[in-house]
Amino acid sequence: MNRINQLFSQKQKDILSIYFCAGFPTLEGTVDTIKALEKKGVSMIEIGIPFSDPMADGPVIQHAATCALNNGMTLKLLFSQLKNIRPEVQIPLVLMGYLNPIMQYGFENFCRTCQQTGIDGVIIPDLPFKDYMEEYRPIALKYDVKVIMLITPETSEERIRSIDEHTDGFIYMVSSAAITGAQKDFNTQKQEYFQRIADMNLRNPRMIGFGISNKQTFEAASAHAAGAIIGSKFVTLLDEEKGNAEKAIDRLLEALKN
Template identity: 45%
Template structure:
């Protein structure tokens, strides 16, 4: 059983996955950010590998990626930083990014180095299902990593079931087809999540995109195992000289 699966075995609901951008707000921030997230109630940390052309990310995360790239963040730097933190991080670590820089790094090397650095799972939104099945999935599994697919309200029931079957760890339910960081109509999201519940999926479901505060977190958790917060947390870190304090205040505003 993976670390992510162990988490869901112990805690069935109100799982909080918090996204942060590697190299933001400073090149060496990641250890401080993860420590603050873990100490203040986050269950999973999702680390974004900054990329110059992020398809699914809204303006807040895009801006944080540009800052991180300007700070000198690369996949190699991130994996070295995480390797140095190994044994100090107790919550699951998921890397989120795009295929182009991963392929430039070397896919097999990336998976091996990520696993060696203590990474538990991967989210690569532009890795197609067919390529996952025929080429990359076996490499991911060989290195003991979970892989999380994304589904949207427009994903057909048959495809949801297929992607759930291919995923391990959890299934990422995108609350709409837009980019991250935008407001959502939670009534339609409720209907969508209730529909997903009816599919009797094998994986837990975490909801992402538009989750920003206690109200939206609570609503997302009503029909899922938990939620993913990204842009709102990036905003909380923006211009902060005290990462621990800003992180604590933000998480307590969501969870308390």
């Protein structure tokens, strides 16, 4: 069973997934960050593939991606860093990146390398669902790489139902149509959106991302979904701690409690 499916079959609430950008703040820190996050009890990790034009990301992750590229991080290098990760790390690992670097690598080659490396899924924010269905789904299925689709408050019910029917793993619920970035709380409108999707009784579990940074936002996300994805807040803390992932995640876990 794919590790993503395994996670959600074993745990239905309060799942914490952490995003960080490979190659930031240091080129060689990827594996140490992953190990530290698993050690501290994180349930799933999203590893960002840096890209020069990350359109869905706010200033924190844009800055991280720019620094990572300047440090020399590439998709090929990332795979080489991860090639021996699986004997040491058990939790699901998901790559998150834009279509351009993946297409340059070759989509089938990418999925094959994911399978060989032990990557369980991929999030590609700029991959249209129609293109996924027509061109990429058979290849991803062949290599058991879960392609995680994003939905926003503007996504139609028809589209959400179709995503739920034709994908497997989890659905990434973007808390707003804006770019990524930490928020202090979720307003009534966002909470109504969370509840509306919960009331659809979808087949796939849901994770809420964009804006999760503290106890209030984490609890609101967990109340309406299987858990939350935290990116910008952790990337900021990782930068402040000069790449020390244990210190960064300790600070984040403290913020989620108080």
